[in-house]
Amino acid sequence: MTDITIVPPLAKVPAARLRSAKLALADLRPWDPATTPNFSLDGDPALRCPCCGACHLTQGHMMRLQMFRNARGPVVVTSGYRCPDHPEERGKPHPGAHAQGLATDIRRADTGQGLFRDITLAERLGFTGLGIGRTFLHLDSGHAYAPRAAAWTYY
Known part of the structure; x- marks a missing residue:
């Protein structure tokens, strides 16, 4: 078996936990921005952590986000x-999907039909965590410590 480099936050997670969470190692490689023409670190500063500037998103997640963008x-x-160290992550017993490089939040559609379209599309593309906020839609590609598939609201 060939060694695969995975994003640093997930390198500390036991391989058995990654397998049990059904996270494919090939999808956990560091994101190569050259593979996502509509997303870049320069053009999308929100992809970086606001407190330290790091960006350890996974290739699989960003390719799924690119497919979402292509369709939507x-x-x-x-x-x-x-x-x-991000305030949203500090108090958690295990790193959240954002800290694992497996999640992004996007501005959500402002109509019920648009939101339904986005949720349906996200599910079809393999996003397994969907959180609905008043102004955003959380999309994640898995989680090493929480059961998936899952959907929730923030209000």
Whole structure:
């Protein structure tokens, strides 16, 4: 078996836990921005952690987000990677999907039909965590410590 480099936050997670969470190692490689023409670190600063500037998103997640954008049209990212010191991550017993490089939040559609379209599309593309906020839609590609598939609201 060939060694695969995976994003640093997930390198500390036991391989058995990754397998039990059904996270494919090939999808956990560091994101190569050259593979996603509509997303870049320069053009989408929200992909970086706001407190340290790091970006450890996974290739599989970003390719899924690119496919979502290809089908839906323009997407505004409101939150991407979060380091373990980010205020939203600090109190968690295990790193959240953002801190694992497996999640982004996007500005959500402002109509019920648009939101339904986005949720349906996300599920078809393999996003397994869908969180609905008043102004954003959380899309994640898995989680090493929480059961998936899952959907929730933030209000």
